Structure formats: C-alpha cells, structure tokens
Amino acid sequence: AVARPQQNHRASKKSSLGRPASPGSGSMSNTAAKAVAEPLVVPDFLPASIAFTPEWKALEEHVDEIKRSHLRDLLLDETRCKKMFFENEGILADLSRQRMTEKTLQLLFKLADQANLKGKINAMFNGEHLNLTEDRAVLHVALRAQRDEVIMCDGKNVVPDVWEVLDKIKDFSNSVRSGEWKGQTGEELTDVVAIGIGGSFLGPLFAHTALRTDQEAAGLAYGRNLRFLANVDPVDVARALNGLRPETTLVVVVSKTFTTAETMLNARTVRSWLTASLGQEAVAKHMVAVSTNTTLVREFGIDPENAFAFWDWVGGRYSVCSAVGVLPLALQYGFPVIERFLQGANAVDRHFHEAPFDSNIPVLLGLASVWNVSFLHYPARAILPYCQALSKLAPHIQQVSMESNGKGVGIDGNPLPYEAGEIDFGEPGTNGQHSFYQLIHQGRVIPCDFIGVVKSQQSVYLKACGPASVGGEVVSNHDELMCNFFAQADALATGKSAIELRAEQVPDHLIPHKTFTGNRPSLSIMLPDLTAYTVGQVLSLYENRIAVQGFVWGINSFDQWGVELGKVLASKVRTAMHNCRTKSRKISPSDGFNPSTSNLLNRYLSGKAE
C-alpha cells in the first residue's frame, strides 16, 4: 500500500496562483526555461494525486468486473457499440474496442470531476500559469485562435500578438514565394532548410509529411523544396544540404531558446556553407529565425526584423502552430493552406473547450488512456495510421506525450502513487503489420490507435488492378489498406480460440502457437480525408488528449526537467574533449569521469574502436 502523500503548500485562492506575472509573458521575451525560485504554491483548482479518492477506488474495484468480460462478447452488444461511437465535425472515434463498458465511462467521468478536469481545461484557456515549475501559462491553443477571439494571459489579450506574427509570416512567405524577396545573387529562393530539434522539428515535419501528397498543397509547392535539419550528426547536415545551392537556399533557424546546442551548431555550420560562397552579407537575405529570444538571434547575426516571434507560454512540443511550424510550412505551401491547418486545430480546440465530457472526443480518448495505463496497467500505446502521409504522427506524438506526461512526481512534487505516462510508438499500417504486430497480437498487450482516412489523398492508383496476387477479391490500393485497418482491430479484439482452430483441423501441437487470446484493446479513428484542415484536427486531438491525461494524473505536463541532466553531462564531456584534443592529452582521473567513461572516451579520442 502506498502512503497518502503529504500535500505541499496549497494556495487559498481558487483562481490564481498568487504570483506576479513573469516579465516576458505575452511578448517576445529573452527568458529561457527557468525554474521559479520560491516554493511552489499549488492552487486548489490543481489537485495533484487523486489516488486515494473514492472515485479512484471505485475504478480499481471495477477492474475485476472488466477482467471477467471479453471484447469478443462486448462487441456483440449493439447498444454498447452505438454508445461508444463518437463523432465531431467529420472525425469518427470508435471506443467500442476499448475494455470498457458504459459504467467504466461513467466512473471515469466521476474521476475527471474529482481531478477538476473541467476547471483545469478552463484554466488553460484562461491563461492561468499551469506550468508551475516555470511559472508559465499554457496557451498553445491561442496560436490557432480566430482573429476575433479573446484569450487573456496576464491581463492581456494575446490573440492580436499571434495574428501580428501570422500576418508577418503571410507577407514574408508571399514575398519569398513570388520571387520578390531574392537571394544575394538575385536568384529566387526556392529551397528552405529548417534547422531545429525536438518540438522545433517534429511537429513541422509531421505536418509537412502529411501535406506533401495532398493534391492541392503539392500543386502549390511545385518547384519548391522544404528540408529539415535536426540531428547534429554531420550525416544529417550532409543529407539536408545535398543537392542544394546556397544561391537559392533560405535557412530558417528554429529554436525557442536559441541556446539548444545541436541547433546552434548546425546553424553555424550552415551559415558557413552559405557565406563560404556568398560572403558574410548573405546572412541578411538567406537566414531568418524563429525564437522567443531576440537578443540571441541578434547576437547570432540575424536581423531581428527577420525574426518571427513566439512566446514563453508556448511549450516547445506544442509549438507547431506558432511560427515554428507556420513559417516553414507557409514558405512551402503558401499561407492560405496553413491557415486551414490552424482552423482545423482551432475547431477541435473549441470542441474540447465546450463539449460536455460524454461527447468530447479528446476528453474521452484521454480518459481511455488513463484507464489503460493506470488501471489496466498497460504501459504503452501504439499509434498506427493506415495512411502513409501520417507516417510522422507517431514520432511527433512520442515527444508530445512522453515529454509531457513522463513524470515521476505530481504537480505538488510528491512521488506519484500510480503509473502515469506511457510509451508511445508506431508506424503506418500496413508496414507495422510486417514488423512488430506479432508482439501486439500474441505477446504484450498494447492498446492501439488505428487511424484511417475515408478518401485517399491520391486520386491516381485508386482503381483495382487485377488479377489478385494473393487470392480473394481485387480491390484498389486504398481499399486494400483500409481492409487491414478494419481487420486488425477485430483480430486484436476477438482473437482466435483453440476451439475454432480445432474446427479447422489444426494439429494439436500447433494450437497453442496459433491461438490468439484476443481481448486486446484498440481505438479506431476515422477521418473523412487528409487535408490541411484535418491534419490540424488530428494535431489538436492528440495535444488535448495528452493534456487530459496529465490533468487527471495531477502532473505538470508542461515542463521537461528530465532532459536537463544529459545536457549538463554532455557539456562536461565537451569541455574535456576540447581540452584533450587541443593539448593532445588523454582523459585522466582529474577530468572527473568514471573508469568506464574515461576508457570509452580515450578510445574515441585515439580514433580506435577495437
């Protein structure tokens, strides 16, 4: 049994954290992620652990009931299937293959109330400083607000600031795309290299991968190139620049802090590539920045006029709708396409903010994940889009989810008395079926998100090409893809019993190997199509779902202290490596590394790997 954790300091006020607004909030600030100096005051509207509440206990008791059921039977219940089917603005979400009944949902709604989920969602939209450890608001939803919406942060409506930057991106991208903005030699800039890592890369890459095969977007991108450079590995630099000419290349340095080691080194490397042939003055025409840190942008040599701001109330992994994503994507596809992406995200934000929980898709999905992780004890989630264009969804959601909810303490600093966070991974179907699905079918139980699209982005290859090579009917490529989308979810849910196998004359010794236990949960999400608008919807659906999970678990989903230690140690290695290289000496005990690291470092420095 886990002892009830001590509550840390609790604020008496319900609606405010009783702390003055941070100086840079609401404007382009120079603050990198900073810890707040004074003890954290957890306001009453942010209850942390709810593990000792009757609502939590009721769900724990309910687990036994669910364990006695099998999805094979639950799926025969037509009423249940109807009640587990949700729809909003074209998005269909079918939860009938979750190990849940209506009662589970009702108990989860009670748990959500106990966690003050509604209050937390409202607090997020109201610009409260939910990110307590950095004393920041969490307002990525403001990035896709409509021009006339009002979203307050520290006494200021931030929507006009957001639109000022969007208008600047619109003008700049129009002028680059039209050829009005020219490079140093007078050539048009047709190629863009976006340098950034983590949230300054994964979200934009996801959206770009989703849009590049959309017929309309692809037409608008004709003759243009968008590349990403994230890894500090020189191989990534070489690949990103391969085939590009400095004369036609625009470089966008994307970094919220403008201090991230990998990004800044890559930015310097690419600046040298540009200036080696075009001269130092080329930076003014060929390099722009996206950051919250004007001072460092200027110090790097980029005119702040050529910088696109965002704000400390945007977390890196939630920044794709800021200039981080909008600028490179608008340069590639034109601003109107990206505006539709923002509109799609905004539509789901509004649904999330306004819909009652029993029809609120991000809330329902988030609660289902809490149920799977904390009550059924499934540690992972597979994200399986049956859509090649969504192939970068899983890598993006990995960061959004695991950096947000991969925490060991509640918002009050006390150890979590339950499992929170989950291991996210995935690949597009059907590729994943030929890779890791074996484990999902007969090994570990991993709740899956199946994502399908009704209308393919491709109007070609839509006709069936016969004759069938594998037997059975001949269908088109897209239908074949979607056959698997439907089949896999049922295979996981219903399985195949020994009785069925015997009826098929399967020899006894093979029966254990060929049995599928079934009862493996999944979620089916179906989109009408994959356009800029629906890509925005998918993004918001996942971002808000992940926030729901963190809100219920009572953690701070908006800080990421877990990435710091490795950075500090890398810096220590960097110093030692530099000293050893410049002074031609070996690592010694005085450098402060353990024998294992010293040995590895010395082998590396000597260039011998044997």
Ligand code: F6P
């Ligand atoms: O990996 C840690 C992290 O801080 C992420 O949260 C962030 O998305 C990434 O590094 C990049 O940070 P920046 O945009 O400041 O370069």
